[in-house]
Amino acid sequence: MPDNGEHVAERTAPGGVDTASPEETPVFSLRDVSVSYGDHLALAGVNMDVNAREVTAFIGPSGCGKSTLLRSLNRMNDLITGARVRGELLYKGADLYAPSVDAVQVRKRIGMVFQKPNPFPKSIYDNVAFGPRTVGMKGDMDGIVEKALRGAALWDEVSDRLRDNAYSLSGGQQQRLCIARAIAVEPDVILMDEPCSALDPVSTVRVEDLMAELKERYSIVIVTHNMHQAARVAERTAFFSVQVDDAGNRIGRLIEAGETGTIFTKPTDKRTEDYISGRVG
Amino acid sequence: MVIQKGEQPQRSRLAVAGARSATESVFGAGSRADRIGNVLFRALLLLGMGFALLGMMAIIVWSFVDGMPRLDMNLITEGPSSITPETAGYRTAILGSLYVIGGVILFIVPVGVGAAIYLEEYADHTRWWNRLIEVNIQNLAAVPSIVFGILGLAFIVRGPLDLGFVAAAGSLTLSLLVLPTVILASREAIRAVPSSTRLGSLGLGATHWQTIWHHVLPGALPGIITGVILSVSRAIGEAAPLLLVGAVTFVMFDPSFFEGQFSVLPVQIYNYAGRPQEEFRVLASAGVILMLAVLLVMNSFAIWLRNHYENKNAR
Ligand SMILES: Nc1ncnc2c1ncn2[C@@H]1O[C@H](COP(=O)(O)OP(=O)(O)O)[C@@H](O)[C@H]1O
Ligand SMILES: [Mg+2]
Numbered sequence: 001m002p003d004n005g006e007h008v009a010e011r012t013a014p015g016g017v018d019t020a021s022p023e024e025t026p027v028f029s030l031r032d033v034s035v036s037y038g039d040h041l042a043l044a045g046v047n048m049d050v051n052a053r054e055v056t057a058f059i060g061p062s063g064c065g066k067s068t069l070l071r072s073l074n075r076m077n078d079l080i081t082g083a084r085v086r087g088e089l090l091y092k093g094a095d096l097y098a099p100s101v102d103a104v105q106v107r108k109r110i111g112m113v114f115q116k117p118n119p120f121p122k123s124i125y126d127n128v129a130f131g132p133r134t135v136g137m138k139g140d141m142d143g144i145v146e147k148a149l150r151g152a153a154l155w156d157e158v159s160d161r162l163r164d165n166a167y168s169l170s171g172g173q174q175q176r177l178c179i180a181r182a183i184a185v186e187p188d189v190i191l192m193d194e195p196c197s198a199l200d201p202v203s204t205v206r207v208e209d210l211m212a213e214l215k216e217r218y219s220i221v222i223v224t225h226n227m228h229q230a231a232r233v234a235e236r237t238a239f240f241s242v243q244v245d246d247a248g249n250r251i252g253r254l255i256e257a258g259e260t261g262t263i264f265t266k267p268t269d270k271r272t273e274d275y276i277s278g279r280v281g
Numbered sequence: 282m283v284i285q286k287g288e289q290p291q292r293s294r295l296a297v298a299g300a301r302s303a304t305e306s307v308f309g310a311g312s313r314a315d316r317i318g319n320v321l322f323r324a325l326l327l328l329g330m331g332f333a334l335l336g337m338m339a340i341i342v343w344s345f346v347d348g349m350p351r352l353d354m355n356l357i358t359e360g361p362s363s364i365t366p367e368t369a370g371y372r373t374a375i376l377g378s379l380y381v382i383g384g385v386i387l388f389i390v391p392v393g394v395g396a397a398i399y400l401e402e403y404a405d406h407t408r409w410w411n412r413l414i415e416v417n418i419q420n421l422a423a424v425p426s427i428v429f430g431i432l433g434l435a436f437i438v439r440g441p442l443d444l445g446f447v448a449a450a451g452s453l454t455l456s457l458l459v460l461p462t463v464i465l466a467s468r469e470a471i472r473a474v475p476s477s478t479r480l481g482s483l484g485l486g487a488t489h490w491q492t493i494w495h496h497v498l499p500g501a502l503p504g505i506i507t508g509v510i511l512s513v514s515r516a517i518g519e520a521a522p523l524l525l526v527g528a529v530t531f532v533m534f535d536p537s538f539f540e541g542q543f544s545v546l547p548v549q550i551y552n553y554a555g556r557p558q559e560e561f562r563v564l565a566s567a568g569v570i571l572m573l574a575v576l577l578v579m580n581s582f583a584i585w586l587r588n589h590y591e592n593k594n595a596r
Contacts, residue, residue, distance in 0.1 A: 076484060108486030116476035120496060130495065131485040178481070185485060 010213065011023065027052045027189055027219045028073060033087035035068050042068050043252035046087070048238055055211055055220045057230035057260065059212035060275070063219055066223040066250025069192050069240075074110035075103040092188075110134050111182035115194040117174035117180070119166035125147075127166045127177055131185040144184060152180035153210050174201020179210065183218070186269050190214065192222040196229065208233050227276060230260065237263045239272045300353055300424025317418060341573065348566030361531055361549065366537050366560035370593060371568055373532040374549035377448060380538050381545055384452025385459065385516050386509070392465030393454075394498075401471045402466070402493055422461035429458040430522030438526050446527025448543040450534055455519060459512035470501035503590035510583035516578050520547035546572050 029231070034044040041274035043065030050056045050073075054266050058066040068077070075096065089096045091213040095107060126144045137144060149155040154176045158169070166177055175195060182190055192211075196204040211220055211233050224230050231235050238257035242250050255269050267273045359370035395484075396418075404411040431452030437444055444450040474587040475496045519526075529542050530552035536543035546568065554565035 074484070076480070079480070079483060103484055104488050105484075107484055111482075111486075112485070113485035114477065114480065116477060118475075120478060120481065121500065130482070131487075134485070134487045134491050134495070154522040181485065182483075 018057045023038035024052050026050055027092060028091040028221075029088075029093075031088040031090075033069070033072070033085065033089055034083050035065065035072055035083065035086075038082040041249065041251050048217065048254060048257045050221060051236065052061075053102060053215055053217070054235040055215050055222060055233050056278065057237045058221065058223045058240060059225070059227055059230050059237060060252075060255075061121065061242060062225065063250065063252070064240040064242045066240055067193050070112075070193055070223050072223060073189070073279035074112055075106045076112060077101045078103050105175050108185055109187050110189040111185065111187040112190060113178050113182055113190060113192040113195050114173070116198050117178055117242070119169070119172055119174050119177050121161045122166060124166050124169070124177060125162040128180050128184050131181055135185050137185070150179040151214070152176045153206065153213070154180055170203070170280055172199045172206060175199060175203065176210065179214075183214070187218065189219045189221065191221065194223050194225060196199075197225065204229075227264075231264055234260045236260060239263060239269075239275065241271050241275070251263070284348070290536045326440065332569060333514055335555055340569070344566045344569040344573070346570070348563060348570050351563050352566035352570065356478045356564075356571065359534055361544075363531075366553075366556075366558055366564055369564060371546060371549055373535060374544045376545050377528070377532065377536045377543040378545040380448040380536060380543065381523070382513060382517055384449060384538065385456050386463055386513060388452065388456040388459055389463045389512065390509060393509070394467050396460075396464045397471055398493060398498075399507075401468050402489070402497070405518065418461045422465060425520055425526070426522045429454055430525030433522060435527040446529075446542070447540055448538050450526045450594075451523050451528055451543065451545070452538075454522050455516040458519065458522060459516050462465030462512045462515070463505075463508050466511070467501065470504025470508065471497055474500040486580065503586055507583045507587050511587075514579040514583075516549055517575065517579075518572065520545070522552055523548060560589050 020122050028050035030046050030048050030050075032151060033046040035042050046069060052224070058070065060066055070082075071077045072089065073084075073091075075095075080180075081199075087187060089105070092108070120130065122130075125145055128148050129141055130216055132141065132144050135244045146155060146159075149158060154173060157173060158164075161168075166174060169177060172218075179184060179190070179192075179195075189227065196207050199207065208229065212224070214220060215235075222230075222233065235262040239255045243253050244250055255271050256263065256267060263272065264276055299352050315460070354366045356370045357469055358372055359368055361374070362369040369424070370587060400411070400415065401418050404414075406412065406415075433450060436442060437450045437453050438446055442450075443454070478500065479492055481578060482491070482496050502522045523545055527543070528545050528548045532544040534541065548570040550565050550572070553561045553568065556562075
């Protein structure tokens with residue numbers, strides 16, 4: 001969606017100045033969004049905004065549709081046969097699901113990091129360079145790779161072995177490599193689906209620190225089943241839960257979203273409170 | 282043959298089902314009579330395998346003993362002769378085999394891999410025509426080679442293509458024969474590329490085709506190469522369908538691809554073996570050794586390649 005992009009860029013960053021004020025257009029505005037897989041309605045009636053240059057956390061019990069919603073933010077759901085997104089899903093004011101929008105272009109601007117580190121079975125260098133090469137970024141590739149690796153706080157650990165296979169790295173390093181790979185194409189948004197769930201505590205801390213740095217430049221949405229993580233990294237938190245309707249269908253719902261502090265200290269909904277205090281889920 | 286689990290053509294599927302129910306009967310039943318039955322059955326299987334191995338050893342040993350005197354350079358550098366069997370060789374047949382097999386490789390790699398990519402990555406499997414194609418490919422893998430020879434004679438040598446009795450016609454015929462195997466093996470290899478790799482690529486904004494080209498095909502390459510090599514080594518040994526599309530038994534001049542007579546190794550061996558003189562029988566045995574050596578090298582390479590990549594990818 002190049003046309004939308006330019007006009008958005010004019011509006012949010014006049015003269016290239018970062019205006020990370022809360023009045024900035026939200027990166028995502030969701031109005032009555034629901035997602036179904038075939039006949040199965042997985043998630044319904046989601047209304048929320050995601051702010052720019054913040055970390056937004058999705059929390060909730062498993063199966064409540066966190067990953068489903070995350071995937072619909074960069075149209076990865078298009079790859080699942082039968083998946084269907086309804087409602088209005090705006091990215092910087094433009095409809096993400098308009099017929100004229102090319103899902104491939106969407107994913108260039110809204111990158112994704114997965115639960116299990118999934119580097120390509122290639123060298124560290126090629127892992128990072130793949131994105132910039134395929135999206136046709138011009139310029140000094142070595143510089144682009146170094147910048148991305150520095151951005152992911154991995155450069156110092158790998159600068160002397162860029163030609164080694166990515167699988168020679170530890171799990172935590174692999175995940176940071178995947179983050180480097182995602183930021184190499186200079187996206188606007190990074191979506192992360194439980195990025196630390198396969199990592200040890202030390203690596204988890206590093207990735208969390210990294211998120212705090214990255215939000216200076218990127219908007220981040222992270223799915224996590226770890227409430228403490230949400231409390232540590234996120235400005236805003238959205239709590240999802242599963243509702244069972246009369247016919248016995250399990251449908252994911254957004255229960256409440258807001259400032260992380262508010263969600264954790266004085267939630268307005270009983271279900272949030274129960275979940276936070278560990279009484280359920 | 283690299284026909285994988287769940288992908289067997291009709292005939293091997295029957296064999297597999299039979300074997301499975303035999304195994305199940307072993308585990309399912311506990312009576313004494315059944316156990317004796319099992320022991321007998323196992324003995325029978327071992328005996329069968331022993332016969333097969335014995336037969337193979339016999340051929341190898343016999344060829345070596347018989348053909349040893351003629352394992353010389355003339356075997357490769359000299360053409361056939363009906364007058365001087367002591368110095369005659371397989372030159373024109375080897376060249377013919379090279380042409381035919383070269384053509385097979387040029388044909389089956391793009392077509393086979395292309396078909397596999399289409400079926401795995403693009404085809405909508407809910408459409409009846411795609412399912413029809415799939416079932417047909419599996420069945421074609423089980424069709425006897427002579428049927429492909431008749432097909433080649435009717436449509437390639439004569440009929441629409443009208444190439445005549447030339448090496449190119451042999452190439453195309455053998456290509457059709459082994460194409461199903463190449464497609465099945467390539468599909469299996471493509472399917473084995475983990476979806477996390479695909480998603481990682483697509484998640485970076487790569488197109489479907491970029492993902493296939495940069496990640497799926499490189500990952501599937503060892504499997505595809507293995508399938509191609511095994512298919513080619515089958516094609517090298519084929520004689521029957523080539524006899525139908527014009528491989529002749531006695532070619533004096535070096536062949537070319539699109540014109541002139543051609544022969545291939547197995548056909549030449551067949552010809553020499555049928556002659557009454559002792560020298561020709563020796564020559565035929567030497568030819569068998571030559572072909573066994575080529576096949577052994579190719580199959581070993583295929584196995585080496587597979588193990589090499591399996592170890593490399595094991596983590
Ligand atoms: N690829 C899929 N195909 C069909 N149903 C799916 C798929 N992915 C998720 N679902 C369903 O959607 C619901 C939400 O799943 P998910 O988004 O993975 O939840 P969470 O990430 O919160 O654990 C579940 O009922 C799940 O079965
Ligand atoms: Mg999930």
